[in-house]
Amino acid sequence: MTESETPVRIRQLEDTDIGGITALDEKIGGQYRPEIWERRIGYYLRRDPEALVVAELDGKVAGFMLGEVRSGEFGLEEPTGWIEVMGVDPDLRGQAIGRRLAERMLSHFQNQGASSVRTLVDETMTEIASFFDSLGFEPAPLRSFVKSL
Amino acid sequence: MNLTKTYIPKKFHQAVVKWQETYLPDYDFLLDNWDRYFPRDTRFELCAFREMGMCNEIECGEQKGSTKFRQAAEMEHQQGLHVLGAVKAQASTEFGSIQQHQLTLARAQEEEEQFWILRMMAEELRHGYQMFHLLLEDDWSAVTDQSGPEMVEEILSMQTGSHILGAFNVDFDSFIDNVTFCALIDRVGKYQLSMQRISAYKPMAESMPQMLREEAFHLAAGVVPLRRWMEKAAQDSVYITTQDIQKAINKWLPRGLEMFGDERGGGTNVRYGLKPMKNAEAQAQYYQEVGKVVRDLNMRFIRARLPELSLAQAESLLEKLLADGGSSRGISLEELISMPHRDFFRRRGVPAFKMVGWAGENFDDVEAYLRHLTVHLPDGYRAGRDFKDYAQMIRRVASAELTGDEAARTMPGLRRVGGVCPCSRAVRWVVEEPDGNGSGGQAQAAR
Ligand SMILES: CC(C)(COP(=O)(O)OP(=O)(O)OC[C@H]1O[C@@H](n2cnc3c(N)ncnc32)[C@H](O)[C@@H]1OP(=O)(O)O)[C@@H](O)C(=O)NCCC(=O)NCCS
Ligand SMILES: [Fe+2]
Ligand SMILES: [Fe+2]
Numbered sequence: 403m404t405e406s407e408t409p410v411r412i413r414q415l416e417d418t419d420i421g422g423i424t425a426l427d428e429k430i431g432g433q434y435r436p437e438i439w440e441r442r443i444g445y446y447l448r449r450d451p452e453a454l455v456v457a458e459l460d461g462k463v464a465g466f467m468l469g470e471v472r473s474g475e476f477g478l479e480e481p482t483g484w485i486e487v488m489g490v491d492p493d494l495r496g497q498a499i500g501r502r503l504a505e506r507m508l509s510h511f512q513n514q515g516a517s518s519v520r521t522l523v524d525e526t527m528t529e530i531a532s533f534f535d536s537l538g539f540e541p542a543p544l545r546s547f548v549k550s551l
Numbered sequence: 552m553n554l555t556k557t558y559i560p561k562k563f564h565q566a567v568v569k570w571q572e573t574y575l576p577d578y579d580f581l582l583d584n585w586d587r588y589f590p591r592d593t594r595f596e597l598c599a600f601r602e603m604g605m606c607n608e609i610e611c612g613e614q615k616g617s618t619k620f621r622q623a624a625e626m627e628h629q630q631g632l633h634v635l636g637a638v639k640a641q642a643s644t645e646f647g648s649i650q651q652h653q654l655t656l657a658r659a660q661e662e663e664e665q666f667w668i669l670r671m672m673a674e675e676l677r678h679g680y681q682m683f684h685l686l687l688e689d690d691w692s693a694v695t696d697q698s699g700p701e702m703v704e705e706i707l708s709m710q711t712g713s714h715i716l717g718a719f720n721v722d723f724d725s726f727i728d729n730v731t732f733c734a735l736i737d738r739v740g741k742y743q744l745s746m747q748r749i750s751a752y753k754p755m756a757e758s759m760p761q762m763l764r765e766e767a768f769h770l771a772a773g774v775v776p777l778r779r780w781m782e783k784a785a786q787d788s789v790y791i792t793t794q795d796i797q798k799a800i801n802k803w804l805p806r807g808l809e810m811f812g813d814e815r816g817g818g819t820n821v822r823y824g825l826k827p828m829k830n831a832e833a834q835a836q837y838y839q840e841v842g843k844v845v846r847d848l849n850m851r852f853i854r855a856r857l858p859e860l861s862l863a864q865a866e867s868l869l870e871k872l873l874a875d876g877g878s879s880r881g882i883s884l885e886e887l888i889s890m891p892h893r894d895f896f897r898r899r900g901v902p903a904f905k906m907v908g909w910a911g912e913n914f915d916d917v918e919a920y921l922r923h924l925t926v927h928l929p930d931g932y933r934a935g936r937d938f939k940d941y942a943q944m945i946r947r948v949a950s951a952e953l954t955g956d957e958a959a960r961t962m963p964g965l966r967r968v969g970g971v972c973p974c975s976r977a978v979r980w981v982v983e984e985p986d987g988n989g990s991g992g993q994a995q996a997a998r
Pocket of ligand 2: 645674675678740
C-alpha cells in the first residue's frame with residue numbers, strides 16, 4: 403500500500419490517546435505500563451501539546467511521536483527540536499506512518515524557530531537508525547556518555 | 552509559535568490580582584513551589600497572549616473569504632453582540648471555575664494532583680485575563696452601552712450562582728468534582744476554543760491558540776487522576792469507588808452538554824463566521840469523546856483487577872459486560888462506569904425538564920423522577936442549593952405552571968447579589984438570548 407492509499411490520519415495527540423498509546427506500547431514491547439504513559443503524556447501535554455502527534459487508523463492509535471523544542475542543553479544554545487519517544491504498530495510498519503509523524507513534528511519544530519532536530523538512537527537498534535537515515539538525519543558529533551550509579 | 556505578550560492597563564491588572572487574592576489564595580504557593588512539580592516548564596505569568604500569523608480571511612458563513620474584523624465597530628451590530636456575548640461568557644467561565652475549584656482544592660489526597668489543579672486554576676485566571684484584554688483593548692461602544700470597566704466589574708463580581716453558564720453555578724462537593732470537572736467541563740472548553748479559533752473577529756481567534764495549549768493539560772489533570780483512581784478502585788481501595796466517579800459524571804455531563812447551547816441553535820454563529828459548527832454537531836462529538844474517556848477508564852479498571860488478562864481478553868470482557876450486563880470473571884457491570892443518556896437530568900436545550908432517566912427511560916411522575924435522580928447523583932450535591940432549585944423548577948413544569956422552555960430560561964436564578972470584589976457595587980445580571988438559537992448558549996448582556 404502506498405502512502406496515499408493508507409487511510410491513516412495524522413493528528414495532534416490528545417489526553418484521550420493515553421489508553422491507545424499504552425496499548426500500542428504493550429504491543430511493541432510486551433509490557434503493560436499505564437502509569438508510565440499517564441505520567442509521560444501528562445508531562446508532554448503541559449509543555450508543547452502541538453508537537454505531539456499520533457497516527458489514527460479505525461479509531462485506534464497506529465503510531466505516535468513525542469518531542470519538543472528546547473534550547474540551552476548540551477551546549478546547544480539555539481532552539482533544537484528533539485524527537486524523544488515514538489512507536490508504530492508492528493503490523494503497520496513500512497507504510498510511511500513513521501515518516502508522516504516525523505514530517506508533522508518537524509514542521510512544527512520549524513514553526514517554533516528550531517533550526518535543527520536531534521534524536522538519540524541506541525546503536526544496536528539498527529532499524530531505528532535506518533529510519534532516521536531515510537528521513538535525512540545524519541550522525542552528529544555529539545556523543546553520549548553513561549556511568550552506572 | 553509566534554506569540555506576542557501584553558498586559559491590560561494597570562488599574563484592571565490590579566483588580567484581577569485583588570480578585571486572585573480572594574479566590575485563589577494559593578497562587579503564591581504555586582509560584583514558590585513551581586520548580587518542585589514543573590522544573591522544566593516556563594513559569595506562569597499573568598498576561599495576555601496573541602498568536603500572530605493566523606488566517607486573515609473569514610473561514611465560514613456569509614462573509615467567507617472577506618477580511619476578518621480587527622475591531623468590534625467593523626462588525627454588523629448583531630454579529631458584534633454575538634462576539635461580545637461569547638467573550639463575556641468565556642470570561643465568566645474562567646473566573647467561575649476558579650471559585651468552584653477553590654472550594655474543595657484543599658481536600659485532595661495526593662499532593663501532585665492538587666498541584667496540577669492549582670496550576671490549572673492559575674491558567675484559568677490567565678484565560679479570564681485574556682478575555683478582559685479583548686474587552687478593554689477594543690472600543691465596544693458600537694455594540695453595547697456598557698463601558699469596558701463596567702464589563703470587567705460585572706464579571707469580577709460574579710459568584711457561583713450568578714455566572715452566565717449553568718456549569719459554573721454548581722458547587723463542588725469533593726475533590727472528585729475538581730478532577731471530573733477538568734475531564735468533562737474543560738473538555739467543552741476545548742471544543743469552544745477550537746471552534747473560536749476561526750472567529751471572524753480576529754482578536755478572538757488570536758486569543759485561542761495559547762488557551763488551547765493550556766487546555767490540553769487541564770484535560771490531562773482530569774483524566775490522569777481518574778485513571779489512577781480506577782486502578783485503585785479495582786484494587787478495592789476504600790477511598791474513591793467507581794460509583795463515586797460515576798455519580799460525579801452524572802452530575803457534570805448534563806451541564807457539559809448544555810454548554811454547547813440549545814440543540815436547535817448555533818446557525819447564527821456559523822453564518823457570522825464565528826464558529827464552524829452548529830451546537831448539536833459539536834455536542835454530539837463531545838458526547839462521543841466522553842464515551843471514549845469512559846471506555847478507557849473501564850479498561851484501566853479491568854486490567855488492574857485482572858492483570859492476568861491480555862489486552863485483547865480484557866477488551867472482549869468489556870464488550871461482553873456491556874452487551875450482556877451481569878457479571879463475568881468477578882467483575883459486574885455496576886462496578887464499571889457507563890455514560891448517562893444524553894437527555895438525562897437536563898434543564899436546557901431540547902430535553903430540558905423532560906424527565907429522562909439515566910438510561911434514557913421516560914418518567915411521568917415528577918416525584919418518582921426526583922427519587923430516580925437521588926440514586927444517581929452524589930449525596931453532597933443532592934443536599935445542595937442547585938439540586939433544590941432544579942427540583943422546585945421541575946415540579947412547576949410538571950404541574951404545568953411553566954413550560955420546559957420557560958423553566959430553562961429561568962435557571963439558574965440569581966442567588967447572590969453583590970460580591971466581595973472590592974470594586975463591585977452590584978451584580979448586573981445577564982440573560983440568555985430569548986430565541987434560544989442564535990447565541991450557542993452564550994449569553995447577551997442585558998441592558
Ligand atoms: C522506526 C519506526 C518508527 C518506523 O516506522 P514506519 O512507519 O515503519 O516507518 P516508515 O514506513 O515511515 O519508513 C520511513 C523510512 O524509514 C525506513 N525504515 C523504516 N523502518 C526501517 C527498518 N526497520 N529498516 C530499514 N529502514 C527502515 C523506510 O525504509 C522508509 O524509508 P524510505 O521512505 O526512504 O523508503 C517503527 O519501526 C517503530 O516504531 N520501531 C520501534 C520504535 C521503538 O522501539 N521505540 C522505542 C524507542 S523510542
Ligand atoms: Fe480556561
Ligand atoms: Fe481549562
